[in-house]
Amino acid sequence: MLQLTYIRDNKEDVLKRLAIKNFKDAEAIINSVIDLDNSRKAAQKEADDTKAEANSLARQIGDLMKSGKKEEAEVLKAKTAELKNTEKSLDEKQKSIETEVHKLLVTVPNLPNLSVPVGKTPEDNEVVSEDGVKPTLHAGAKPHWELTTKYDIIDFELGVKLTGAGFPVYKGKGARLQRALINFFLDRATTKGYNEVQPPILVNADSGYGTGQLPDKEGQMYHATEDNLYLIPTAEVPITNMYRDVILKESDFPIKNCGYTPCFRREAGSYGKDVRGLNRLHQFDKVEIVQIAHPQESYKILEDMKDYVAGLLKELGLPYRVLKLCGGDMSFGSALTYDLEVWSAAQQRWLEVSSVSNFETFQTNRLKCRYKDEKGKTQLAHSLNGSALALPRIVAALLENNQTENGITIPKVLVPYCGFDNIN
Known part of the structure; x- marks a missing residue:
């Protein structure tokens, strides 16, 4: 959530940057926020004067009572009672205005960094780098959804029977490959100084609000209505919320956590060829990296996180590219996002496997995640997160890119984790 003081002091900059995110009605909402806050200030001044x-x-009244002028004191008492009622009414007016301001502020996305490309669609994203050699497959090579059936390692139809579309069942070497990738990603993260945590996969509404999933993405989350709990769309939500209502010290930075969780997304409105197989699921596994950082260091940390994820893809031998997302393709809460995509040789297309984002103070303002600076003043920290990595499309690319006429070759780095070097 944007800080009201920043909006008031930098209105033109706010509108300019919201335009990069193609946010509709920005001027009307920002003007309403400022006008309402002016009304709140006027009510506060009147309440203070009262x-x-x-x-x-x-x-x-005290002086009059001491001097025995009770009748005059009673007149002033009556006036005082009227002033108390007026003060109470003004206090209620302030609270009502604050509620209206808050309702507007939570609809406003984060301001994009000035380096964010202007654009509305994924085609406008900026290709930052590309690495690796795209494999040439043998004649008769198959997409992963056919390979998984051929080798009986992932059963999509059984998932439909048990739950519905988008909930596959991993079997045999498919299940072991999943476990191998999770352990590989966690081991690499802890080697890089991330502290492993195992958070809950259900969170309360306060947690969803704290990281910006609520109210923006309420329709995309699975909601256990009786208990008012939400299945997490990513481990970012519980891990970042560990620092809700916490005041840190500068010496605590950077705070680095990682965690594996299953993730749940309704993916409402998704359809077409891009949802086949593992391309888009309702339940999937992911290892997430999260940092709480000093504002002066957060963009250097973002670059480090992006390079770290790229290093994982190199170790797996997957051709990849890095994109800087344009304003129209960024998430609601992000100030700057890099997407990392791997090449799917059988599908002949790029598959997104990671988003690495700096949220600056957007989440920490909601979370009230703060620190004391060297002068003892309370400041908002910065939050960052990234997929490191999401498994479904990694598995899809590994299966497709490493297929041979005699089976699927497992990358050497994963063999110690899998316990096998080939699927056949």
Whole structure:
């Protein structure tokens, strides 16, 4: 959530940057926020003046009582009672205005970094780098959804029977490959100084609000209505919320956590050829990396996180590219996002496997995640997160890119984790 003081002091900059995110009605909403806050300030000044007058009368009443002028004191008492009622009414008005301001602020996305490309669609994203050699497959090579059936390692139809579309069942070497990738990603993260945590996969509404999933993405989350709990769309939500209502010290930075969780997304409105097989699921496994950082260091950390994820893809031998997302393709809460995509040789297309984002103070303002600076002043920290990595499309690319006429070759780095070097 944007800080009200920043909006007031930098209105033109706010509108300019919201335009990069193609946010509709930005000017009307920002003007309403400022106008409402002006009304709140006016009500506060009137309430303060009323309180000061009531306090002054109280002192006069005391003096009158001491001097035996009870009738005059009673007149002032009646006036004081009126002032108290007025003060109460003004306080209620302030609270009502604050509620309206808050309702508007939570609809406003984060401001994009000035380096974010202008654009509306994924085609406008900027290709930052590309690495690796795209494999040439043998004649008769198959997409992963056919390979998984051929080798009986992932059963999509059984998932439909048990739950519905988008909930596959991993079997035999498919299940072991999943476990191998999770352990590989966690081991690499802890080697890089991330502290492993195992958070809950159900969170309360406060947690969903804290990281910006609520109210923006409420329709995309699975909601256990009886208990008012939400299945997490990513481990980012519980891990970042570990620092809700926490005041840190500068010496605590950077705070680095990683965690594996299953993730759940309704993916409402998704359809077509891009949802086949593992391309888009309702339940999937992911290892997430999260950092809470000093504002002066967060963009350097973002680059480090992006390079770290790229290093994982190199170790797996997957051709990849890095994109800087344009304003129209960024998430609601992000200030700058890099997407990393791997090449799917059988599908002949790029598959997104990671988003690495700096949220600056957007989440920490909601979370009230703060720190004391060197002068003892309370400041908002920055939050960052990234997929490191999401498994479904990694598995899809590994199966497709490493297929041979005699089976599927497992990358050497994964063999110690899998316990096998080939699927056949």
